[in-house]
Amino acid sequence: MRLLYRIIRVIDAASKVVGNVSLLLVFTLMIVMVYEVVMRYLFTAPTIWAMELSGYLMLLFVALGGSLTLLKDKHINVDIFYSRLSPRGQAIMNVFTFGLFFAFIYFFFSLALKQTITATKFLHASGTIWNPPIWPIKMLVTFGVGLVMLQGIAKFMRDLVMAITGAPIEQHLGEEKG
Known part of the structure; x- marks a missing residue:
């Protein structure tokens, strides 16, 4: 159980660092x-890169901040019944719905990885007038x-311990949750 908890803590720490940097x-x-x-309205000299860069920055913010959002349990969910459940009941529901999460995130990760490998191999650029390299963005x-997939697995492990024992994993190790 201690090894499991160490793995969870490493994933949590990575999510916090990457999420806060995002x-x-x-x-x-x-x-x-x-x-x-x-530049556009005061100097009548719009840039060729600002709109494209802003799209990439927003994309990276969402992609890199997703694991921290999952760690803090701030993703949108339908909680008509969920919020009325006990913590153990919520954990049980999370364990049963993990398959949906994992199927989606695995598909998304596989697709992103395939595109990243192709973009890196051929040094893809955006193809716009600015034409920045696109492979570093796909890599990130x-x-x-x-x-996000690792954080989801860590959440699943936490939920599984809670569903089986009725107590958070930290309690089994004599630590405070934090």
């Missing part, structure tokens, strides 16, 4: 958009989706 992308996005507005998206 928050910086929002500030970068704001700077890019303010720069574009100033694949990394982010992979981390």
Whole structure:
């Protein structure tokens, strides 16, 4: 059980670091958009890169922040019945619905990985007038989706322990949840 908990903690730590770093992308996005507005409307000199870069920054924010969102249990869910369940009941429901999550995220990860391998092999660029390399973005998206998959597995392991024992894994190890 201690090894399982260590693995979960490593995944949680990675999600926290990557998720918090992804928050910086929002500030970068704001700077890019303010720069574009100033250049476009004050100097009548729009950039060729700001809109495309803002799309990439938003994509990376979502992809890299997904695991932290999952860790903090902030994803959208339908909780008409779920919120009325006990923590153990919620864990049992999570265990049963994990298959849906895993099927979706595995498909998404496989697709992202395939595209990343192709883009990296052929050094794909965006094909726009700005034409930045696209493979680093695809690589980071694949990394982010992979981390969401790992965080989902960590959540499943936590939920499985809770569903079976009725207590969080931390309680079995004499630690406070945090």
